[in-house]
Amino acid sequence: MSAEVSADVWLPFRADEVPGLPEGLNYRFWDGGPEFPADPADCAFYVVPYMKGADVGVRPMAQMASVRAVQTLSAGVDHVQGGLKSLPSGVRLCNARGVHEASTAELTLALILASLRGIPGFVRGQESEEWRSGFYPALADKNVLIIGYGSIGSAIEDRLAPFECARVVRVARSARTTARGPVHPLTELPALLPDADVVILSTPLNEATRGLANAAFLARLKDGALLVNVARGAVVDTEALLAELESGRITAALDVTDPEPLPQGHPLWHAPGVLVSPHVGGSTSAFWPRAKRLLAAQLTRFAAGEPLENVVLTTD
16 A cells, blocks of 8 residues: 555545545545635645636645645646745646647637638627628648647647648757657747748747747748737737737737736737637636546556656656
8 A cells, every 4th residue: 555545635626526536545625715625734635726826826835845746737837836946845746738638729720710711800790780701811721830849739730630731830849750740949930930821839838938929039920920829828928919910910819818817908809810718728628527537547646656647847
């Protein structure tokens, strides 16, 4: 029997709602409410509440003196970075790889197609009883650039395959080769941007990607290019993007913004050529079963003293 058995586990789901959880662990339900379910000092495995904001997620971490693993239910982990410095050494931080790929890739295609084919304009036309016929851009024959070619970027390319794109170019932090072809390093991005008709941002937010899509980046895009952000809002320089949108030179489809939530009165709401969705890339009906399967598998490994999956870092 592993020493992990009888440890406290904080879950944002009630334990009876998660099939396959191992027996012998003490499951505590906490979804970010004002009261903690138990003493944070006794928590050994902490599952961060989903979509509750960084302030909520990190709030108990300073008191988690016994924690051995922190599991996010998001692909990104930037929202818990502020709490890592207070954790003991040797804590494994795990992300939710495998949970959001289908939903985020699905929304990415929806944003691309809606933007290119003029769907927002059709909705406005329907509301005002206007018949807005004409010719609109197609995704077919477009050059697509995916920046951030991890599991989500790969899932996006899966869904691009039937749309007869002229070319799909992949970019990640470092170069590698895949079955589909080469992945270019970020250092080659300036040379790749001018050929792209559609640029998709699906990269994590870190020091290398914060403000990546700045004024110089955007200036290299061709006239008429579409920028799609399903990564994090801070990957894009909002002021630089607004300047390009106001000029009418490029368009954008944003599931994430900086600031977020986008406040009333912000110029992005009404900038020309922009489609905004309220950070719903991962929050679909597909999230729940995948998240619960991930937690059951991770906690089974934890209880058995086996290595966890999706470890992105271990605290010093």
